[in-house]
Amino acid sequence: MDPITTLTLRAPDDWHVHLRDGPMLKAVVWHTIKQFRRALVMPNLTPPVLTADDVHAYRAEIQDATFPTFEPLMTIKITDRTTPEIVRAAREAGAVAGKLYPEGVTTNSEDGVRSFWDLRPVFCAMRDCGMILSLHAETPGVFVMDREANFLHQYVSPLAVSLPGLRIVVEHATSAAAVRLVDEHPNVGCTITPHHLYLTLDDVVGGALNPHAFCKPIAKTHRDRDELVKAAISGHPRIFLGTDSAPHVIVKKECASGCAGVFCAPVALETVAEVFDRHSVLHRMEHFVAEAGAKFYGLPLNTGQITLRRETWRVPEDLQGVRPFMAGKELAWKSRSL
Ligand code: DOR
Ligand code: ZN
Numbered sequence: 001m002d003p004i005t006t007l008t009l010r011a012p013d014d015w016h017v018h019l020r021d022g023p024m025l026k027a028v029v030w031h032t033i034k035q036f037r038r039a040l041v042m043p044n045l046t047p048p049v050l051t052a053d054d055v056h057a058y059r060a061e062i063q064d065a066t067f068p069t070f071e072p073l074m075t076i077k078i079t080d081r082t083t084p085e086i087v088r089a090a091r092e093a094g095a096v097a098g099k100l101y102p103e104g105v106t107t108n109s110e111d112g113v114r115s116f117w118d119l120r121p122v123f124c125a126m127r128d129c130g131m132i133l134s135l136h137a138e139t140p141g142v143f144v145m146d147r148e149a150n151f152l153h154q155y156v157s158p159l160a161v162s163l164p165g166l167r168i169v170v171e172h173a174t175s176a177a178a179v180r181l182v183d184e185h186p187n188v189g190c191t192i193t194p195h196h197l198y199l200t201l202d203d204v205v206g207g208a209l210n211p212h213a214f215c216k217p218i219a220k221t222h223r224d225r226d227e228l229v230k231a232a233i234s235g236h237p238r239i240f241l242g243t244d245s246a247p248h249v250i251v252k253k254e255c256a257s258g259c260a261g262v263f264c265a266p267v268a269l270e271t272v273a274e275v276f277d278r279h280s281v282l283h284r285m286e287h288f289v290a291e292a293g294a295k296f297y298g299l300p301l302n303t304g305q306i307t308l309r310r311e312t313w314r315v316p317e318d319l320q321g322v323r324p325f326m327a328g329k330e331l332a333w334k335s336r337s338l
Contacts, residue, residue: 005310007273007282011302011338012289014039016134016171016191016242017265019062019072021045026065027320028247031265033070034337037302040134040242043077043099044108050077051086052093059094069338073297075099075134079111080118084125096297097132097169098122102151105138106216106260107246112136116155123159127166132297133159134169137178138217145201148217149177160185167296172196172244174217176227182238189296191242192232194271195262195325200225211253212323215246216260232272232288233281240293243268247322264325267315271326273308273333308335 014036019025032039041062043049049058055074062072076082076090078100087098100119103112113119126133137156138147152170160168164187170178173190182190199219204210213219231239245268246261253259264271269289276285294301311334315326 003310004277004282007285007308007333008305009286009308010290011037011304011306012241012269013037013293013302014243014245014265014268015169015240015293015297016040016042016193016244018042018044018244018246018261020247021058021061024247025061028245028263028265028322029062029065031319032245033066035269035306035335037069037304037338038071038073038299040073040075040097043075044101044106046108048077048079048108048111049075050079050082052089052095055090055093055095073097077101077111078113078119078122078133080113080115082119082122084121087122087125087131088129091129091131095131096299097134098126099134099136099171101136102138102140104140105136105147109136123163123166127163130298132167132169134171136172136216137170144218145220148173148175152177152181156181156188157185160188163187169242169296171242172215172217173228173231174220175224179227179231179239182231182236186238189238189240189292191240191244191293192228193242193244193262194264194268195219195244196225197229197232197275198225198271211258212325212327213262214253214258214260215244215262229275229279233276233279233284235284235287237292238296239288240296241268241272241289242293249321250318250323253323262325263319263322266319266324267326267331269306269308269335270331270333273335274331277332304338306335306338308333
């Protein structure tokens with residue numbers, strides 16, 4: 001049988017992206033809006049997006065740098081100082097999720113949460129106003145390869161059971177344990193990034209150190225990566241694409257104390273298509289990139305379509321001073337702009 005040469009999908013959503021602000025926002029946002037109708041925008045700016053006022057201001061900045069056809073879905077950062085009143089006001093301002101970073105686990109999380117369980121009133125308020133709890137699921141101080149599984153066990157499972165009305169997303173799942181946990185709890189979903197469908201720890205430190213494959217949570221074992229691929233292509237109702245595209249200028253990656261983050265937006269759909277193609281399940285890609293997330297968030301499905309063609313192209317080494325995922329490599333699919 002001839003291979004499929006074009007793939008037309010419902011316009012997709014990115015359920016986790018770092019668009020940044022200022023000049024970096026202007027430099028990178030095109031790569032997101034050319035292929036995603038909506039994107040859940042992370043709040044870890046300096047200063048962070050904490051309140052309804054911050055939501056209004058950051059949304060305005062994004063809208064100023066994009067077209068009205070693109071809808072930024074706003075988040076606030078949940079810290080130890082977040083209150084139920086702050087949650088309700090942010091929800092009124094249109095924030096759809098609250099993003100919780102435990103203290104110090106990744107970029108700009110120095111103000112992250114130290115007392116998870118003290119936030120129960122905040123979690124209840126989120127449940128009551130229909131705001132999603134979006135989790136960077138890693139326990140600080142635990143061995144880096146075990147941080148995600150530890151957080152799931154210590155915090156996510158008990159929370160999901162005790163507040164069944166709260167919808168929780170385990171962001172950028174990197175382990176078999178995360179996939180298992182989603183399966184066990186009907187109120188828990190997870191995002192999976194394009195790069196975690198490819199990378200293992202070997203790609204980061206197995207040969208020469210590769211800072212461009214360094215992100216948080218760190219890519220894990222071959223078994224974990226394979227379970228993520230299986231989950232992404234499975235058609236699971238609560239597993240969806242969140243790119244976690246996280247641009248840092250090359251000098252901040254190739255240095256001592258390099259920043260965590262993979263800039264995958266420029267190749268997001270193409271790299272995902274390659275994975276689905278390899279497993280002969282291209283017909284299930286639409287569910288992963290354009291349906292499951294919207295349904296979990298309770299938002300309407302997008303109208304409009306995007307087309308990908310089977311066409312070999314080489315990924316640039318450098319885009320506005322940022323090195324994209326798969327830089328210099330050939331990809332087999334190319335997406336048209338929305
Ligand atoms: O690798 C990462 N980079 N993980 C995160 O959680 C944050 C992100 C960033 O903002 O650079
Ligand atoms: Zn992120």
